[in-house]
Amino acid sequence: TVARRIDSGQFDWTRWDNPAPGANDDGSGTVLTMEVARVMAQSGLQFDATLVFVGFVAEEEGLVGASLHSAKAEREGWVIDAVFNNDIVGNIEGGNGIADSRTIRVFSEDPMDSPSRQLARFIRRHAAVYMPGHEVRLIAREDRFGRGGDHTAFNRRGFAGVRFTESRENYSRQHEPEDTLGGVDFEYLAKNARVNAAGVATIALAPPAPNVMEEGNPRLGRGESGYAASMSWEASRGASSYRVIWREAWTPEWQFGINVGNVTAYVLEDISIDDYVFGVMAIGPNGHESLVSAYTRSPRVRSDIREVGR
Numbered sequence: 001t002v003a004r005r006i007d008s009g010q011f012d013w014t015r016w017d018n019p020a021p022g023a024n025d026d027g028s029g030t031v032l033t034m035e036v037a038r039v040m041a042q043s044g045l046q047f048d049a050t051l052v053f054v055g056f057v058a059e060e061e062g063l064v065g066a067s068l069h070s071a072k073a074e075r076e077g078w079v080i081d082a083v084f085n086n087d088i089v090g091n092i093e094g095g096n097g098i099a100d101s102r103t104i105r106v107f108s109e110d111p112m113d114s115p116s117r118q119l120a121r122f123i124r125r126h127a128a129v130y131m132p133g134h135e136v137r138l139i140a141r142e143d144r145f146g147r148g149g150d151h152t153a154f155n156r157r158g159f160a161g162v163r164f165t166e167s168r169e170n171y172s173r174q175h176e177p178e179d180t181l182g183g184v185d186f187e188y189l190a191k192n193a194r195v196n197a198a199g200v201a202t203i204a205l206a207p208p209a210p211n212v213m214e215e216g217n218p219r220l221g222r223g224e225s226g227y228a229a230s231m232s233w234e235a236s237r238g239a240s241s242y243r244v245i246w247r248e249a250w251t252p253e254w255q256f257g258i259n260v261g262n263v264t265a266y267v268l269e270d271i272s273i274d275d276y277v278f279g280v281m282a283i284g285p286n287g288h289e290s291l292v293s294a295y296t297r298s299p300r301v302r303s304d305i306r307e308v309g310r
Contacts, residue, residue: 023181025174028090029164030055032193039197047204048238049081056150059087066150074157081291082119082203083161085151089192090184094168101188103135104195107151107163109142112252113277113294115160116142116151121254122291123162123199130198134191137167140252144169160291164192206288207239210280218295220273229273231280231295232265239282244268245292246278254279254292 037053056065073080092101108120117140124136143149143163151161166188173179210233212219223230231244244266245257260266268278279294 023173023179024090024183025088025179026059026086028088028184028189029086032086032089032189032196035193036197036200040201043201045201045205047201049204051200051204059150063148063150063153066153070153070157070159073154073159080154080159081208082199083151083154083159084123084196084200085149085161085163086192086196087149087163088165088169088174090186090189091166091170091173092168092185092188093170095170095172098168100167101185101191102133103137103167104192105137105139105165105167107139107141107143107165109155109161110140112140113279113296115291116155116162118279118292118294119160120162122203122289123195126198126202127195131191131194134195136195138252164196166192202288203291205284205286206290207236207282207284209291209293210234210236210239210242210282212280212293212295216298218297220278220295222273223267223269225269227270227272229268229271229276229278230265231267231278233280233293235264236282236290238284239290240285241283242266243281243283243289244278245281246271246276249275249277259283 033053033055037051040047040051054065054069056063056069058064059066072078089104093099106120106123108114108116111117120138124138127134127136142152142155144165149163151163154161170183173183212231212233219232221230222228229246233242239262241259241262242264243257243259245254246268247253247255258268277294277296279292281292282290284290
């Protein structure tokens with residue numbers, strides 16, 4: 001099975017009755033995708049995955065291209081580890097005059113430990129390593145309020161997708177005649193391309209994320225003492241070691257971690273599985289980390305209890 005990592009922008013035609021050059025929305029995302037593709041192709045790196053770089057058509061007409069592509073992926077059983085959607089990533093000055101060239105937003109869908117949310121955390125973690133000083137701001141919603149993008153089409157079909165968008169939007173440079181090259185900051189756009197490259201390359205060079213589920217249930221228990229966190233997982237192809245991570249259940253970011261070696265089970269003594277969320281990542285011989293597999297449970301099914309005599 002070939003695992004795919006998709007990096008995308010989007011392009012649309014210009015309406016005759018509402019001309020919009022589309023330099024930032026979304027020429028910026030399309031050019032970013034093309035540049036990352038060029039760099040990856042010339043890097044000499046041997047990726048253990050297929051990197052797919054796509055410019056989806058007709059996003060503004062209802063996510064047409066992305067919807068057709070994701071439907072084909074689901075129908076043909078593609079394995080897609082990550083979808084990076086770059087949509088409006090080149091402007092630094094908001095319509096209110098506030099400028100920000102030091103951060104980029106990454107949107108991911110609920111719940112807190114969805115594959116999309118794990119991907120967002122992964123991007124932030126590795127951007128801090130490879131692009132210190134250019135912060136990834138994690139936004140805990142699928143997209144801007146009431147909005148959507150090409151990643152939405154993939155999320156709806158169970159694939160992990162996130163959206164990159166500049167931190168300060170200028171709505172006069174979206175769907176409008178003023179969306180010209182003068183509104184694109186190329187230094188900022190290049191930084192966002194490097195964040196993408198770091199995330200895409202690291203995922204593609206790392207082993208697959210470990211499988212922590214068995215028959216729909218997480219491989220997590222209380223251990224022999226009844227008061228520990230006992231977890232296990234399936235070995236990941238190409239992994240040389242694993243890292244167990246955890247955080248307080250109310251906290252969005254992973255807080256603690258321990259390298260446990262090349263094993264497929266580990267026990268954290270005196271740590272309650274009620275109070276923390278746990279996960280595990282695979283690490284390859286080159287030190288590249290996989291996405292995190294979190295130990296989660298589905299919500300309880302509602303009980304259908306009827307009163308006698310009713």
